Amino acid sequence: MPETVHLDVLLVEDNPGDARLVDHHLKSPAVAHFVDDVTVSHVESLAPVAERSGATYDVVLLDLGLPESTGLATLDRATEMVDAAPIIVLTGMQNQEMAIEAINRGAQDYLPKADLDGDRLVRALRYAVVRSRQQRAIQRQTDQMDFFNSILQHDILNGMNVIRARGELLESELESKEREYASTIVQWSDDLIDLTEKVRSVLETVTDEGGRDHEHRELQTVLAAAAERAQSVSDECTVTVEPHSVTVIADELLDDVFGNLFLNAVEHGGPDVTIDVTTAVEDGVVTVCIADDGDGVPDSEARRIFERGEKGSESGGTGFGLYFVDTMVRSYGGDIWVEDSDLGGAAFYVELPHASL
Incomplete structure (x- = not known):
């Protein structure tokens, strides 16, 4: 049995005629196709909204011209009062610049009253409610x-x-x-x-919405440490790192990123694996290629191996290593992928932002 969808709407409108018009549109067949039931709480100013600080709403329909404030100041005050509820601005003014600024300040939509009808209102409601629920999730x-x-x-x-x-x-x-x-x-x-x-x-x-703090990392030092780590696991493997002095934007976990990639080559390529590492810089991007002569990666798994929990059939690990690598590289604003290498195995390419000094 389909779930009943109920919509709690707060209408902040001081003009009785406009309020009746909005209420009429909310009861239109267009809205009925979207939700099963609508409850409208109507107030004529922001003062009652402040008094209902514990109340929650699915969406707020806000007139910008109220007794105690007008324009975008009304939107700013309402945003502070209604917690995370999406706000659809209703206004009698046709002002494109104000509409853009209202959206920039957090309004979900900006609807001139002269153009308001049931279809337009339901589209705005649908978008606002779906986006709000996604944000809450x-x-x-x-x-x-x-x-x-x-x-x-x-x-x-x-x-x-x-x-x-x-x-x-x-x-x-x-x-x-x-x-x-x-x-x-x-x-x-x-x-x-x-x-x-x-x-x-x-x-x-x-x-972390602000992202981790990134810094300038000398790439050659990171790659040399990763190569030493791989050789400490297997003294039979051969690791060649092409000298290239370049600085990238990352953090201290870049050591673990390349450490995981080098150890992955040893694990899947065998103790006597050969690993060649080259670096190129172009258009503000640093690309590191880690190529080996192991068994390679089938084309069908080239993207899937970076997903959470994925690992090769011969791997005894958790499947976390490459997922960690992919997550961290993308958090730096970079990219990672795998291709066939000229050595006959796999070639992992890591793109990182170049730190312009």
Whole structure:
């Protein structure tokens, strides 16, 4: 059975005739096709709105010419009073500049009363309500991610640090087989702490409206560290990084971005994999190519491998590494993709903004 759709409308209009006209349009067949029921709360000024601070509405129809204020000042005052409810401006003035400014200040739409009819009003209502509900859904998701981020920081991360500290203590006091067990506890603790930090970084990236603070990073230093990390995992692999002095816009997690890509090449290309890294700069964009002679990536998986939870059939990991890489690169304003490499394996291309010094 379809869900009943109810619409709570607040009409702020001091002209009785205009109020009756709007009420008439809200009861038109066009609106009835959009919602099952409409409740209209009519006030003639903003004063009663301030008194109903706890009330919630699906949409606010606002006349800009009220007894206590006129023009865009009315919109500014109403925005502060109605929380996150979408506002549709109703006005007797045909003023294109004011319409644009009203939208810039947060109004969902700007409707001259002379042109108002049921069809036009329902289009504005539909757009305002759908957009408002989408924004509320996004906010709920953001709040949930903030909650999980706090759990990662205060519970899981703190707990893993305690476990690691106890493991180190046992490692220093035990001998033989028991010492190996303690070493395993420490190693797994390090891996889980590292993974937890990466998950926190992704959560902060997708929930922070202002974005993470980016800085200038010397790319050659980052690539050299990533190459050393890969060779520490397998001393049989060959990593060649073409020297190129260039600075990009990123943050401290750029080290983990390239560290993950280099380790991915070792994991999927085998311990004796050959990795060639080249860098090009053009039109304010720095492109890094990480090519290997491993098994490559099938065309059908070229985009999917960057999605959350995706991993190769031979991978023993969580599928988080490339998702983390993709999320962070895009947060820097860059891009990443994979192609076939001239070495016979995969070639990961990473585009980053060039920091003009």
